[in-house]
Amino acid sequence: xxxxxxxxxxxxxxxxxxxxxxxxxxxxxxxxxxxxxxxxxxxxxxxxxxxxxxxxxxxxxxxxxxxxxxxxxxxxxxxxxxxxxxxxxxxxxxxxxxxxxxxxxxxxxxxxxxxxxxxxxxxxxxxxxxxxxxxxxxxxxxxxxxxxxxxxxxxxxxxxxxxxxxxxxxxxxxxxxxxxxxxxxxxxxxxx
Amino acid sequence: xxxxxxxxxxxxxxxxxxxxxxxxxxxxxxxxxxxxxxxxxxxxxxxxxxxxxxxxxxxxxxxxxxxxxxxxxxxxxxxxxxxxxxxxxxxxxxxxxxxxxxxxxxxxxxxxxxxxxxxxxxxxxxxxxxxxxxxxxxxxxxxxxxxxxxxxxxxxxxxxxxxxxxxxxxxxxxxxxxxxxxxxxxxxxxxxxxxxxxxxxxxxxxxxxxxxxxxxxxxxxxxxxxxxxxxxxxxxxxxxxxxxxxxxxxxxxxxxxxxxxxxxxxxxxxxxxxxxxxxxxx
Numbered sequence: 001x002x003x004x005x006x007x008x009x010x011x012x013x014x015x016x017x018x019x020x021x022x023x024x025x026x027x028x029x030x031x032x033x034x035x036x037x038x039x040x041x042x043x044x045x046x047x048x049x050x051x052x053x054x055x056x057x058x059x060x061x062x063x064x065x066x067x068x069x070x071x072x073x074x075x076x077x078x079x080x081x082x083x084x085x086x087x088x089x090x091x092x093x094x095x096x097x098x099x100x101x102x103x104x105x106x107x108x109x110x111x112x113x114x115x116x117x118x119x120x121x122x123x124x125x126x127x128x129x130x131x132x133x134x135x136x137x138x139x140x141x142x143x144x145x146x147x148x149x150x151x152x153x154x155x156x157x158x159x160x161x162x163x164x165x166x167x168x169x170x171x172x173x174x175x176x177x178x179x180x181x182x183x184x185x186x187x188x189x190x191x192x
Numbered sequence: 193x194x195x196x197x198x199x200x201x202x203x204x205x206x207x208x209x210x211x212x213x214x215x216x217x218x219x220x221x222x223x224x225x226x227x228x229x230x231x232x233x234x235x236x237x238x239x240x241x242x243x244x245x246x247x248x249x250x251x252x253x254x255x256x257x258x259x260x261x262x263x264x265x266x267x268x269x270x271x272x273x274x275x276x277x278x279x280x281x282x283x284x285x286x287x288x289x290x291x292x293x294x295x296x297x298x299x300x301x302x303x304x305x306x307x308x309x310x311x312x313x314x315x316x317x318x319x320x321x322x323x324x325x326x327x328x329x330x331x332x333x334x335x336x337x338x339x340x341x342x343x344x345x346x347x348x349x350x351x352x353x354x355x356x357x358x359x360x361x362x363x364x365x366x367x368x369x370x371x372x373x374x375x376x377x378x379x380x381x382x383x384x385x386x387x388x389x390x391x392x393x394x395x396x397x398x399x400x401x402x403x404x405x406x407x408x409x410x411x412x413x414x415x416x417x418x419x420x421x422x423x424x425x426x427x428x429x430x431x432x433x434x435x436x437x438x439x440x441x442x443x444x445x446x447x448x449x450x451x452x453x454x455x456x457x458x459x460x461x462x463x464x465x466x467x468x469x470x471x472x473x474x
Contacts (some may be wrong), residue, residue, distance in 0.1 A: 089226065093219045100215050104208045111204060142225065146218035153211020157204060164200065 041173050047118070048166035051159025054120030058127060058151050065131040065147070068140045086136035093143065096130050100150040107157045116169070118162040120155060127151040198409055202401050209396045217385050225378055232335055232374055233323045240339035240367050243275070251341075259286055273334045273368040277341070280361055325371065333375065336368035411438045415445055422449045 064071065075083075103123060110117055130147045134140045243266055250258040259277075267275035267288025276287035282297040323337050341363045415438065421429045422445070 090223070093223060097216065097219055100212060104212055108204065108208060139222075142222040143219070146215055146222060149211060149214045149218055153207060153215065156211070157207050160204060160207065 041170055044166040044170050048163050051120050051162050054124050055155045058124050058155055061128055062148050066144055069135055089137055089139040092133045103154045107161055111161045116165045118158055120158050123154050201404050205400050206397045210393055213389050213392055217389050228374060236337045236369055240337055240365050244341055244365055263288055271370050273328060273332055273370050276366050277363055279363045333371040334368040335371050339365045341365060415442050419445050
């Protein structure tokens, strides 16, 4: 049976030092270190919303793709010649299928292992690549919705995974902070 | 919504399965549509070749009545939207639609621009480049193909009339078939794929949900209820129906409950609690 590695008690779930051990700021700091809820929790909250930014970026990219990037300047023939022939649709589509499958499996395995790693923006870059390949192959109209569905699925799963992970970590951090606050309160009362 | 264990377990599975099935279906549909379209173009190309070959004799004899007859008869077939032959100047010489005979074809029209894009018209094109798809003036979607009628020794050396040997293309045959049967096939295919996808989704998500509920959530709910009862002081309730890893959790809860029950029983025995208190008193 697999066992999770035991973390030292001075570390929280994110591997940071317990707020008790963090240095206090300035001379005006109270005798008992006041837990700083800000840094880690704010960082986790920012991380939790990163998936939404990736999704927004992907939707903006998709709006351009549905218009077949007509707002972009056409490439000069020299650049076209340099790039060579675009890959055929029969090659791009299986690669998209393979990519979607492996991306979903990767995110599900991260969910299973409880890892907080997110790669939303990398996925947006991959999906942009597919849009551009279809654009250069002249098959954007037929394949736009496939790339869009793949993108929405992958980014939604990734966002959900990161959001649940960060929510759990924030909860753990808050529990630690509450515990420290209770401890400080007890010590203050005993000194009185 | 995401606070319950059920939602947390079902949502990722549903999103992953739904998304992947949708991507698969869209890609499959796109590939099959492409294949059907290519088949239709291949079929049309062979039909155009057949018409050209069947008119060759009449052309070499310069028998215009026979040519007109062939064009009319072939063009009357069901599904053929237009059939015409125009010469190398772009004048329609024969057509199923008689009023358009002797009219000039627009070289910038969708079917002509492929060859006439440059200053010198192209003389050879692949079958896919010869094809075009458009809606005609009667509102019917048409897949059309233009096949060049090439010069041959029998044409250039015919007794009745002759073309210059250097002239490669004598004219063009333009045939257009209705896209309605293809669209109908695609529509049936779309419906079948939709039904298939919905069935796969219901089976997968429903199966996972049912198994999770039966194997995990219900036993967990029983353990939770049992623990709540213990907390409320009800120590007589029995805990059963757990298996797998949940048995361990149930055993732990059961042990805690029985220890707690024993402690309560000892505490409530008459006199004992008081003696302990008395023993402490000097």
